[in-house]
Amino acid sequence: MLDVRVRSQVGFEPERRGSHPYLGVDFRTLHSRAESAGSIPARRIRRLFSFQRHLLSSRLLRGAPHLNTLHILDEDYCGQAKCMLEKVGSWNFDIFLFDRLTNGNSLVFLTFHLLNQYGLIELFQLDMVKVRRFLVLVQEDYHNQNPYHNAVHAADVTQAMHCYLREPKLAQSLTSFDILLGLLAAATHDLDHPGVNQPFLIKTNHYLAALYRNTSVLENHHWRSAVGLLRETDLFSHLPAEDSLGIERQLGSLILATDISRQNEYLSRFRTHLDENSLCLGQSSHRHFSLQMALKCADICNPCRPWELSKQWSEKVTEEFFHQGDIEKKHKLEISPLCDSEANTIASVQIGFMTYVVEPLFAEWARFSDTRLSQTMLGHLGLNKASWSAMEPEASGSSEEGESEPTRATEEPSSRALSQGSQES
Numbered sequence: 001m002l003d004v005r006v007r008s009q010v011g012f013e014p015e016r017r018g019s020h021p022y023l024g025v026d027f028r029t030l031h032s033r034a035e036s037a038g039s040i041p042a043r044r045i046r047r048l049f050s051f052q053r054h055l056l057s058s059r060l061l062r063g064a065p066h067l068n069t070l071h072i073l074d075e076d077y078c079g080q081a082k083c084m085l086e087k088v089g090s091w092n093f094d095i096f097l098f099d100r101l102t103n104g105n106s107l108v109f110l111t112f113h114l115l116n117q118y119g120l121i122e123l124f125q126l127d128m129v130k131v132r133r134f135l136v137l138v139q140e141d142y143h144n145q146n147p148y149h150n151a152v153h154a155a156d157v158t159q160a161m162h163c164y165l166r167e168p169k170l171a172q173s174l175t176s177f178d179i180l181l182g183l184l185a186a187a188t189h190d191l192d193h194p195g196v197n198q199p200f201l202i203k204t205n206h207y208l209a210a211l212y213r214n215t216s217v218l219e220n221h222h223w224r225s226a227v228g229l230l231r232e233t234d235l236f237s238h239l240p241a242e243d244s245l246g247i248e249r250q251l252g253s254l255i256l257a258t259d260i261s262r263q264n265e266y267l268s269r270f271r272t273h274l275d276e277n278s279l280c281l282g283q284s285s286h287r288h289f290s291l292q293m294a295l296k297c298a299d300i301c302n303p304c305r306p307w308e309l310s311k312q313w314s315e316k317v318t319e320e321f322f323h324q325g326d327i328e329k330k331h332k333l334e335i336s337p338l339c340d341s342e343a344n345t346i347a348s349v350q351i352g353f354m355t356y357v358v359e360p361l362f363a364e365w366a367r368f369s370d371t372r373l374s375q376t377m378l379g380h381l382g383l384n385k386a387s388w389s390a391m392e393p394e395a396s397g398s399s400e401e402g403e404s405e406p407t408r409a410t411e412e413p414s415s416r417a418l419s420q421g422s423q424e425s
Helices: 039-061 069-085 095-101 106-117 128-140 151-165 176-188 198-203 207-211 217-233 241-256 260-276 284-299 307-330 346-368 372-397 401-411 415-421
Strands: none
Touching: 069 095, 069 106, 095 106, 095 151, 095 307, 106 128, 106 151, 106 176, 128 151, 128 176, 128 217, 151 176, 151 284, 176 217, 176 241, 176 284, 198 207, 198 217, 207 217, 217 241, 241 284, 260 284, 260 346, 284 346, 307 346, 307 372, 346 372
């Protein structure tokens, strides 16, 4: 595991021989407005404060009141967050509001709550301090300068995963071990994401691309980074070594399934199981496959959320796309699909993504789990697509007639281009 501790205080390694000059730039500052020279010490301080804050707030989770009246405002906000957690299984859960109420610590609060709610901390005899430390380190290793791939996205995916785990077909079949893996994979599935996609890393000869031989580069890095934190915090050190390694391997299998370039592979296998009625959740391998599909759905479920939430996510992911495109233009690199702000709009990107990636996946998920939640998600997906479609004529109508050809070329993107360009993985 050469990359098991790639996470470091200085971010990605500097430029290596044969790499593109752009790699001399720290990816951690890619989406930053203005980073001071003292950002690394500041990060250490934020991490320390974050850990102390969660040690303190854990008393609230146990129902113990603070004695210091200076924390009255924090108590009020934590109280509201606690009320929201009572409805954490709602598909309308507003992760943006929850993140504000927890002072930017939604991933820690939500994941800890779910681990506790499922009884996993007690069942697996996990040390609560180690659990909190692990979750704080996970949250801190997401780049919150990224418009989309940040800790709030991870918290949103974890909440969606919880919704799927409660679906009757899974709830009746999954073991506690399956649930533990599902929640940990959701929380860490984009860990240390640099805010650029795999094609960007490959064409700039980034060392991660070389390390993983241009295959599931980001997903491998997310997995190895998660393993590094598990080992750093000794979260499973009380378990036999074979069990710990098994957890790490299965965690990797789940995270690697989120590689959007392998979407058709997983979808075809899923569809075959459903067509042949051969998915037997009594088998551990089939339960694991259902977890992979659940995580894939959770990862790209934003278009299936209510419009007021879905629209925010769409704007954030497109901002990240376009920023990458701007970097590619600046360094005279080929612009990745969907990343050219001059040839794409938010609406065109979202309509294409919904049509070629989201709809096929969630149609099969609804066959697998034909529930009210599945129908709700498909309903939101249809309404959201219609909303973006209503905006698209305005965007094209306001442009000059002479630029219609490149615009039409992006309005009907191929599924391959969407897979290459998408960063929602």
